Amino acid sequence: MKMAVLAFVLALFATTVGGAGASNFWANCNYAAPASNLNLTRDGAQTYSYTAAYDGYQWGGGCWNNNDVDEGWGDPPMDVSTHGEGADCSGLVFKTWKESENTADAGKYYWNPLRNVHGPYTAASFRDGVGAPNGLISKAYAGVMDGFASGTHVGLIFFRGSGGWDQIIEAKCEACGTNINSQTYRSQSAYGGIRRIGWTG
Amino acid sequence: MKRSRRRRRLLGGALAGGLAGIVTGAVIATAAPRAHQQGKGGPDPAAMIDAAHVPPFLTLPGEEVTLRYAIVCPTAGTAPLAEACNASGDVDVRAGSGGPFTRLPLRRTEDSTDGRYAVDVPAWIAASGAGFTYYAVLRNDDTGASITVPSGGADAPQRSLPLDRAVTVRLGPHRFGGVAVAADRVVDAPWGAGLGAVGLGGSPGGLRVGPSSFDVAGDGTVVVLDSANSRLERWTKADVSAVHVDVDGAADDMGLAPDGTAYVVEGGRAPVVRHLARDGRALATEPLVDRTWSQLRMGPDGPLVQEEPSEQWLGAAPGLSREKQARSGRAGRTLRDGSEIVVLRTGVGELRVARVLGSRVRAAWRILSDTPLGEVQLAEPSGSGVAVVVKTYTDTADEFLVLVLDAHGVARQFSVPSAEWASGAPLARFRLLGSSLYRLGSTPDGAFVDRYDLEVKQ
Numbered sequence: 095m096k097m098a099v100l101a102f103v104l105a106l107f108a109t110t111v112g113g114a115g116a117s118n119f120w121a122n123c124n125y126a127a128p129a130s131n132l133n134l135t136r137d138g139a140q141t142y143s144y145t146a147a148y149d150g151y152q153w154g155g156g157c158w159n160n161n162d163v164d165e166g167w168g169d170p171p172m173d174v175s176t177h178g179e180g181a182d183c184s185g186l187v188f189k190t191w192k193e194s195e196n197t198a199d200a201g202k203y204y205w206n207p208l209r210n211v212h213g214p215y216t217a218a219s220f221r222d223g224v225g226a227p228n229g230l231i232s233k234a235y236a237g238v239m240d241g242f243a244s245g246t247h248v249g250l251i252f253f254r255g256s257g258g259w260d261q262i263i264e265a266k267c268e269a270c271g272t273n274i275n276s277q278t279y280r281s282q283s284a285y286g287g288i289r290r291i292g293w294t295g
Numbered sequence: 296m297k298r299s300r301r302r303r304r305l306l307g308g309a310l311a312g313g314l315a316g317i318v319t320g321a322v323i324a325t326a327a328p329r330a331h332q333q334g335k336g337g338p339d340p341a342a343m344i345d346a347a348h349v350p351p352f353l354t355l356p357g358e359e360v361t362l363r364y365a366i367v368c369p370t371a372g373t374a375p376l377a378e379a380c381n382a383s384g385d386v387d388v389r390a391g392s393g394g395p396f397t398r399l400p401l402r403r404t405e406d407s408t409d410g411r412y413a414v415d416v417p418a419w420i421a422a423s424g425a426g427f428t429y430y431a432v433l434r435n436d437d438t439g440a441s442i443t444v445p446s447g448g449a450d451a452p453q454r455s456l457p458l459d460r461a462v463t464v465r466l467g468p469h470r471f472g473g474v475a476v477a478a479d480r481v482v483d484a485p486w487g488a489g490l491g492a493v494g495l496g497g498s499p500g501g502l503r504v505g506p507s508s509f510d511v512a513g514d515g516t517v518v519v520l521d522s523a524n525s526r527l528e529r530w531t532k533a534d535v536s537a538v539h540v541d542v543d544g545a546a547d548d549m550g551l552a553p554d555g556t557a558y559v560v561e562g563g564r565a566p567v568v569r570h571l572a573r574d575g576r577a578l579a580t581e582p583l584v585d586r587t588w589s590q591l592r593m594g595p596d597g598p599l600v601q602e603e604p605s606e607q608w609l610g611a612a613p614g615l616s617r618e619k620q621a622r623s624g625r626a627g628r629t630l631r632d633g634s635e636i637v638v639l640r641t642g643v644g645e646l647r648v649a650r651v652l653g654s655r656v657r658a659a660w661r662i663l664s665d666t667p668l669g670e671v672q673l674a675e676p677s678g679s680g681v682a683v684v685v686k687t688y689t690d691t692a693d694e695f696l697v698l699v700l701d702a703h704g705v706a707r708q709f710s711v712p713s714a715e716w717a718s719g720a721p722l723a724r725f726r727l728l729g730s731s732l733y734r735l736g737s738t739p740d741g742a743f744v745d746r747y748d749l750e751v752k753q
Contacts, residue, residue, distance in 0.1 A: 258670040261603055276588065278722070280688075281688040283691055
């Protein structure tokens with residue numbers, strides 16, 4: 095009986111605690127080429143970013159399945175090898191803005207949510223307007239799907255709030271996941287205004 | 296023989312136990328992620344629909360009113376997420392707050408910067424002395440999915456009131472750097488986990504998350520929601536104490552009830568309001584109606600939460616059904632005397648504030664600034680007027696602007712440094728108790744609560 099209990103405990107540990115953060119969600123992802131796509135509307139981008147909501151956060155990641163379940167929840171932070179579900183903050187912006195992995199290419203490319211790609215940009219490089227598709231905007235005039243970026247974080251405007259804050263869609267942190275949060279990035283001097291060049295409507 | 300049988304029994308027991316452990320572990324591992332989920336339509340993209348809208352809570356005489364909506368939904372076809380969806384909707388609108396609604400179809404516009412779908416409110420409705428009320432039903436024409444905004448629909452429509460006699464305040468350009476000195480520092484807490492310290496969360500090299508919110512009890516006790524350490528810390532003049540609370544460690548907002556219990560709104564995936572006893576025990580949990588919250592304040596009958604996409608203040612007291620929560624939606628925050636305070640930040644540098652009783656504006660202010668205005672952190676009755684704290688900013692600087700407004704305009708005005716080194720709940724930086732304004736701030740050394748005196752010297 096003792097042996098059975100001991101084996102039960104060891105097996106339980108191995109499959110739960112020991113296995114935490116080892117979901118390897120990336121086994122569900124693909125590496126297909128993106129589809130060239132001339133349309134880049136703000137509400138189309140809004141809908142695309144919305145599919146990432148509630149599907150988790152993965153540092154260095156960019157793959158999610160839109161089923162509202164974070165299948166890599168609780169992964170250790172800042173470890174890309176955990177292969178969990180979701181994008182990180184800059185990966186979400188890159189895919190939502192239909193950007194190219196080539197920073198000199200300002201073209202528009204549709205990446206399926208399950209296409210695992212992070213893109214070449216960090217929050218700081220978005221803040222600095224690095225790359226052909228990325229520009230800067232005065233924060234007071236930023237609208238839907240423009241964004242705010244600091245040296246450590248970037249989020250996109252889902253919509254303005256009535257009291258001067260914004261609803262921001264953001265891949266925030268491992269524990270926070272990806273969500274639409276009310277935020278005051280617009281008025282914080284640590285954040286700059288960013289925009290995708292070439293909106294079509 | 297006996298030893299051999301015993302060895303077989305041991306082996307069999309170990310195998311059975313191990314197998315049971317693996318099966319149990321697999322069940323737990325499969326179930327665990329689901330504890331953190333929330334639906335936005337589930338895995339079926341066709342069911343996905345959401346919306347956003349900023350209501351014109353307060354309008355000026357003669358102002359043309361266009362209602363704009365963003366509709367978030369997938370298209371039909373093989374790449375349903377690559378383009379804007381094929382949507383439509385109707386707005387039911389009426390003059391005043393009673394009688395039948397007039398149905399107006401939304402038109403699809405070429406630009407979605409502020410919402411692609413729009414309708415102009417007819418002048419005879421927009422100019423009504425009693426204001427107007429409205430709600431929208433928005434549809435994805437490809438899938439049939441629909442959403443009503445605000446959540447209460449005809450039972451709690453959005454309300455817009457006219458500002459006929461607003462006091463206009465012209466602030467001019469803001470001069471950064473001339474900040475006021477606090478009267479008192481009532482909390483000075485280093486980062487840490489010990490009693491009297493506050494936790495610093497977030498990720499290394501990434502976002503820093505400090506104490507997420509705070510409130511001030513009637514006796515002046517300051518209660519800080521120290522989410523990273525899962526506790527409420529109480530600072531009195533004599534000492535500091537703490538109780539453990541089960542909160543999610545994110546940027547939650549909180550309010551103190553008169554009986555000393557606390558309400559905390561938390562969660563991104565499935566937002567809830569938690570009612571916590573003075574000793575930290577969980578008394579009740581109530582899910583919110585809408586997907587996003589922006590702030591929690593105490594109303595006369597319990598906690599009120601401003602929620603989106605309704606963009607209304609909804610009752611969130613434990614035990615309220617979803618239907619009752621949705622039907623409780625108001626444009627303004629209800630105060631203890633039954634009046635409401637309504638806030639609208641519009642344009643780049645304009646703020647409109649009104650005190651409303653019934654459906655009538657009793658006092659109103661229109662504040663115009665040459666420097667952009669950001670979020671309104673606080674709007675509370677103060678004497679015969681209103682105290683307002685609003686962020687003012689450029690692309691490189693920011694400060695909080697404190698305004699005490701009375702019947703003549705600005706009775707008192709000063710600036711407060713932003714001190715937002717660590718993030719917290721978005722609209723939880725200030726609280727007002729009597730004529731004392733409390734502000735929560737943070738620096739690389741820790742967090743603090745300062746007190747400013749708002750009394751206007753005659």
